Amino acid sequence: MKTVLGQLRPALIVFAALSILTGLLYPALTTALARALFPSQADGSPIARNGKVVGSALIGQPFSDPRHFWGRPSATSPFPDNAAASSGSNLGPTNPALLKAVRDRVAALRAADPAASGPIPPDLVTASASGLDPDISPAAALYQVPRVARARGLSVAAVRALVLGRVEGRWLGVFGEPRVNVLELNLALDAAASDALQRNAKAGT
């Protein structure tokens, strides 16, 4: 039977070899495959507008302009949706700080659209797990349609159609939840609004 010292050589060599294999070769091979097969995803799924990267399709952004749809509240610091430091609120269910935050968000939504009635979808007033959630539920998007339409001078029906056209369903109809990507929705909305503006300008001349 070998002693502990006798095991030292295999320990060092097996450790070094498996480290190189799993710590260098395996990530390198994965990277090469990723490069070849899915280059955009491998680099964080960037979205460009007019040749400039305006964000990632997978990372939420802070929106507070009434002409944009608003995303999930974010608990990252020092500013919301800070992708360099992901974080949830970690507030417990009975924590007074949680209830105050939700109350403030409810008040802000009601102030932005006093005509809206009915209960507010939960994802619109609770902080996401990552602080970077790119999505809201279809209900949360539809809740904001009247406000956005009014602020843009667009018809409710047009904005509603835009939202419903961008709903992503469950995977295979079963897994996950239906959702709307807020950044992509707002970019589409900006594009639609500038089209409408140009049409109006043409009609005026």
Add this chain to the structure above:
Amino acid sequence: MTENAWVQCIAYFAAVIGFGALYGPYMARVYEGKPGWLGRVFGPVESALYRLSGVDPDEGMGWKTYAAAALLFNMLGVFAVYALQRLQGLLPLNPAGFGAVAAHSAFNTAASFATNTNWQGYGGETTMSYLTQMLGLTVQNFLSAAAGMAVLAAFIRGLRARETENLGNFWADMVRTTLYILLPLSLVMAVVLVWQGVPQDFKPAAKAAMVETVHYDNNGKPASTDEQDIPLGPAASQIAIKQLGTNGGGYYNVNSAHPLENPTPLSNFVECWAILALAAACCIMFGVMVEDRRQGWAILAAMTVILVPMVLFCAVCEQRGNPLVAALGVSTQAVEGPAATSGGNMEGKEVRFGIADSALWAVTTTAASNGSVDSMHDSYTPLGGLIPLFMMQLGEVVYGGVGSGLYGMLVFVLVAVFVAGLMVGRTPEYLGKKIEAFEMKMASVVVLIMPILALVPTALAVVSASAKASLANPGAHGFSEILYAFTSMANNNGSAFAGLTANVPFYDILGGFVMLLGRYWIMVPTLAIAGSLSRKKIVPAGEGTLPTHTPLFVGLLVGVVLIVGALTFVPALALGPVAEHLMMIGVR
């Protein structure tokens, strides 16, 4: 629970158990040195490794040598991860220019990754260089998982051996587990994750010009920015093995809740499946190796019988939501159709996962000693959050860590056989091996050490002012945060009620020792049991033998696991989550 949640759960367990049934027999062949066609790919690497290191893969080890080799190898892992973190400022592949990690934090992380705990005291994207993530953390994700499976293989050999000392060769087991079981699966899974949107490159964080400028308060001074950093790096390769190897230490701070770590429902399904996949396969492998497949299925059945009701209960609690939030005019009803919403308690959850996927993940990750998260357990409803806590308190034997979960469960099997033996007044035996005083002493050590490691440090923290300064939430929930932290570390789970600021010397150092003891204080007596069993004769089954593959025995095993867990932890649970639940429904 919604109808869709039921369908998701059924599909999930079908995928896990189906995979186990297919992959388990293959794993059994790997441990006999017959890896099939992959042997033609990796065979030359394997034999070159044996030549270099002077290992004869057929040379058997007794339990003491096996344990010494395992401990030595794991110690090397601790040193390597510690050194990489302390020196990362001087090493390459550090585009963000991170400096050395603080000593207490580096010790905690080194212990955490070597013990397959993967408790995250740090935030990955703000602390660790790409080199540390790969050569330190990814490597330990493989090796700590492989070590757990190697010890399991040795334990099973002890059960079926006839009067020998031979438990197999640790080095051969490590090399074969890594090459034939973990690497191929990880590579396939990593590519699937990249397809879904997980980054995999060596570039520094990308800069994006956001659509709106954000105004915020920077330590009392008004500030604004329109720049967003999109963190990149070799993420997919690490995330694949962190899920498969029941490691759980995230690439990013919020783990698999991060939209780059887990971008879609598909990636979530694959990552969540990977939490239990190899643990299920281990059970089937066990049945094949002891030449009685029913034994493996019986244990898998016992695990599943405990797990499924826990998943359902947690999902129901979260779907019901938080009455205090509902009272503020927030809907908690799930709605299908064009205006769909998941309803329920969405604080600390992601829209793409909703309630069902979050609860399923929370319960499986704590059942399996994985500890990765796709939602923030700290913000669960009190009873919804009790379930992950209790799953860990069962000792990580319900599926459990790869390898370690099943060898832990087999120790509970010995306890169950012993209890049954006491009831009918016969010498207990398992698979033809007589269970005697030595085995029971070791089994008691295994079962008792975890509650001590979880509860004593919790008590210490509760009376220490500096430990309490780390709490994020007041009252009973704060106590739950501490209890959760030490339960997680003692059980090598690694998930957290993450509000607790654990990256301070108190939790880092005490927790580091708890993790090391929680892993090796169980691993070594388990190997001692294997050594003792291997020397015994196999007694043919007689009329008085208790069959261990029947529903009756499955029920007995479930009872033993639940009673031991409940008796130990119910008082502590009453002070934390249960007290908070009563407060929540009382103040309406």
